[in-house]
Amino acid sequence: MSSLGETSDPVSPEQRAHPVCVPRQGQGMGPTCRWLSPKPWPGGDPQRKPAWPSGWWGELPAGGPPQGPASVSARPSSLPTSLAFLLRLLPQQHPPPTRPRHGPRCPPGRTMQCSCTVEGAPAGPGSPWISGMAFPDWACKAESSPGSRQIQLWHFILELLQKEEFRHVIAWQQGEYGEFVIKDPDEVARLWGRRKCKPQMNYDKLSRALRYYYNKRILHKTKGKRFTYKFNFSRLVVVNYPLCEVWAPPPPQVLLGAPTLLQPALLPMGLPSELLHSLLLAQWATAEQLAGHQTPHGLPEATEDKKGSSSGAPRLGSLPGPCKLSPCCLLGSLQDQPPSLASFAPPPPPPLPADWTHLSGPFLPPVLPEQPFPGASKPDTLLPGPRGLTGTHPFLGLPLLAGLGQGGGERLRLLSLRPQGLEVKPCPMTGAKRHLDPRDGFSSDIHGPKTGDKSLVSPRLENFKAVWPLDPP
DNA sequence: CCCGGAAGAG
């Protein structure tokens, strides 16, 4: 039912408001994404706070980011690469466009630059990657900037995983978040090869590429299970996400009674709930992995730099240079944080705002009701939230969060991991300055929530809200 | 199947 491979021809009005891939005139190159209209990210409140900066997605003017309150001076290619991807995975809002099913393969004579489709096949020029999805150019354009040239394998894998029609080829492993099984290695390899125009691709080669992800901690192998790998979502999602801090929504009564207790506004303005959900999942998955399963294989520090090369540092989104995203810089890698920062405290028990029932997670593996999360409280106590779901996946947010909600009264805190090379600038508001090791995501100190961390991490959350997108030099 | 070194392409 998915429209994978299909491409949208006409841009719907809604689409028009979002960055889409448009063919570059005169060249059959990869698509270029830009804002077709300066509409703020849905959910953003243009009046008060900036939503996603308009320059966030599209091409920034050579002279610099677009002016305005919401510009992000980071290069477009850097941070949001994975974010872009995730956003692209959000449920479509438009009927799948109809379009020739069979897109171009590799153009004879020359390798295809960027097909911008999941399947490696069907991408007509100017077609969004996933129909209806925005596809920033720097996420697929080779010349965009380092770190975001062609489609990356993990990227591709996630795409496949997100598409139902490939469920027989590759699918999430139930019960283990981030874990997926390649059910048909040859087919996956074929698709990958097609995408990359490498007809000789096979699973052996593909798996070699996957193995390179081990050291980067993007993936690790699930030992003992054939063709089974597991994503480290903290890398894929959080690392590149300019999210400063996310607080679990308080119970309704808390919301009503003590508005100051939590700061939902800390969530990036206009952050699609699905993405937020993914973020939460990511954190959870990572925490669960590290704290619970403690994969023998890929403990962060153990890996790294065998050859002294720089490869060890994971930079999916490759954010070079100083972080211009301000507040997020405060929140560095968890691993090297004092426990206060590194704590991964479970959120308050389940009752969640109604909005959260809208969460859906096309991106991450669905949670089956039969398989509650470890530590999850009774599903009954959770908001079911089957309403308004667009996807075919069962809603997984609440059960997941429920699984986190073992420590009553505690918060879920998501910290943005600082990508390698990201400079931590002193926060103008707090004066905080940290030098963090960018290399790792989570480590052992994710457990052991400390007390008094609140003051440390969120000295002035309100300020964050105010400055988030801007960080005036 | 899985691992990771080595070399090389782009």
Next chain:
DNA sequence: CTCTTCCGGG
């Protein structure tokens, strides 16, 4: 840099 290709070894 991210694979792709090849390969010896477990």
